[in-house]
Amino acid sequence: MKAIAIVMRDGQGVLEPVERPVPEPGSRELLVRVEATAVNRADLLQRRGQYPPPPGAPPDVPGLEYAGVVARIASDVTEWEVGDRVMGLVGGGSYAEYVVVHEGEAIPVPAHFAFTEAAAVPEAFITAHDALYMQCHVKVGETVLVHAAASGVGTAAVQLAKAAGARVIGTVRSEGKLERVRALGADVVLQPAGDWPDRVLAASGGRGVDVVLDLVGGDYLGGNVRVLAKCGRLIIVGLTAGRESRLDMGAVLGKRLHIIGTVMRARTRDEKILAATAFTRDVFPLLAAAAVRPVVDRVLPLARAAEAHELLAGNATVGKVVLAVSAAG
Secondary structure (H helix, E strand, O other), X not given: OEEEEEEEEOOEEEEEEXXXXXXXXXXXXXXXXXXXXXXXXXXXXXXXXXXXXXXXOOOOOOOOEEEEEEEEEOOOOOOOOOOOEEEEEOOOOOOEOEEEEXXXXXXXXXXXXXXXXXXXXXXXXXXXXXXXXXXXXXXXXXXXXXXOOOOHHHHHHHHHHHHOOOEEEEEOOOHHHHHHHHOOOOOEEEOOOOOHHHHHHHHOOXXXXXXXXXXXXXXHHHXXXXXXXXXXEEEEOOOOOOOOOOOOHHHHHHHXXXXXXXXXXXXXXXXXXXXXXXXXXXXXXXXXXXXXXXXXXXXXXXXXXXXXXXXXXXXXXXXXXXXXXOOOO
């Protein structure tokens, strides 16, 4: 099968086409013909040697999500049949024509979705659902602050928070993204300049927010603690601005705050199956009814994966950059 691999050239990780054997499904596994995948910042980090894949994933083929067709099943598979349209997460390796996945981690593709739309769903929506619904337990009437609201996870989080009945404040880096995020349902969208905590507090009527979903990290921590209301929840999903910051522990204690760190890729298979099951229960109906939707910035062929990485690194995209693996994508 054709794949895109990370190859070291002059000390740099570059993306090059390679030929690899088609993987064999084991017990309770599916062989999926990948029609489309999508680019994530984890792929960029892996390419730089900063985010190695978990055990069992291909060491040099990136890609954390897929949408495609079941091509073969193990004899003990009970949930799927050959020809079913599926999507989901993998520990790596989806920049390829085939992946092997456990039947419990696969998710049905909504009937009206093209594969290039479906490939934009798993990483963004499963991550946002797990963070907001399963860990922060967002409730009707609460206020949620989503940083990097124009990113893949950010666009999903805005929509899922609104679907839960919350009020949403989003931050975006550039003025050109403000209206795009408002169109997803955000009540307030602002750029995170130096006074952003003051503006978030003003937008919340001085009360503060109940939940902060932070995809940025770094120095955002102090502002996050400041804008949280009593018993608020901060969930840290990404660290694009760095992994270190100062923390006012007095404010954490005084407000009785909950600070949660989360990651999906390093979870065990059983944990990932639970996440996929909860997602299918809560979010699949919303996708099927077009109540929420993936945001696709653009679609490129798999052969142009390096260009897709450059686009994502440039921070000019809104939503996901998708790679079409086959012409049917």
